[in-house]
Amino acid sequence: MLKKIAMAASALALAFTVGCGDDGNNNNNQIPDLSRPTGGDMAGMPGNPDMTPGECAKPSDTCVTNPTMGKDILNGCVGNDVTKEDITPFFPANGYANCQLPAAP
């Protein structure tokens, strides 16, 4: 069967690439706007000089049970047998001034 797959290569292109409609630019709606802390008293909004990277809002430590949508799925609960890595500091020490990443090149 593998031989047959190879034989069909000229007629069938098999590739891992971005799907139709992605022009390869940076306007990708998978990347959420993490530039602004959620909730709070607006003290950490961009432009406020007292906000340091360590104070930027990060996702909740509480996992989501029965997630049904994008970010909830990312933070859905997992079993104790799943290895999770906690990156510290949560946000990069450089390049995250005012809780914002610089514009993409």
Place this chain on the structure above:
Amino acid sequence: MTAANLKDFTGPIGTFAFVVPAASPVKAISFEQAYLLFGFGAMYNVAPWTDPSFLWIRPELSGTKRIFSSYIGIGPAKWQGNTGHDKTTATTGCTSGANCADNGSGDVFNGITQTTTTPEKSLGILGMDYILTQAAKDATVLNKLKWIAFRAAGQRYAYYPDSTPTARDKRNVRDGHYVIWGPAHLTTKVDTNGNPTNALANKVLSFLRKSNTEDDTTSLQVIVQKANLIPQCAMKVTRDLDGQDQKPYTPAAPNALACDCYFEKLVGVNPLPASCLPTTTPNMPCNNTDNLCGAGTTCRRGVCESR
């Protein structure tokens, strides 16, 4: 796909990973780190990857690179790092020049695994299917290189593709905790009804896409054990397009029957979860008539599936 007579069929799922030398102490990378590192090189001093000459990447048109681009927010033409290697030395990175040849997966592998006194500085991108296929030929591959966990934008923790760094169950891909994955795009000419015009191409498509039917275990074995890909029937999440948010996915009868337990059996999970096994004879495969699977599960391909 823009050509009117071509159609893009999605096939099995490929998983992609950031890779480092086995000797590197690094365990994970975040979306923010990857964005700053591959978008700006050394500018933001993303430790320990402070030298872009140790970044091993692929050229702009690489599908692997474009998958990563979808999840780190840097366009494929804008990445910092070695998109090529010097043809005369093979392991000297480059980005342009007469002697600079585009990197393939093997070149990324060579760049990452070359001897260095600073393994923590090296970082590359590879498809897991490539790594595991190479490891099947030469087990020492896994002594030279490892894949690390990734924390997506908006995610609290970083996850490996598998449940642990050494597992092979792709559990975090299948349930949406690890986002750097994409379906194989199977592209062929079609007729006005959207059916492949080439009989052999149609046969290959059927082989790869009919893997969800209950009686077809051969294609699942090839997809999982030979190609090191994930059949769609083992996925619990899907996307409309690469790069978009994930959403729950449940294979639906009659053309798509879940294969969670069968996938785990094929990748060697041992012991299988108890729910995958017959209740009274867990050491024996179930069959379609013995009715020995637990409540809420159905015997399929010799294991008890809950979806």
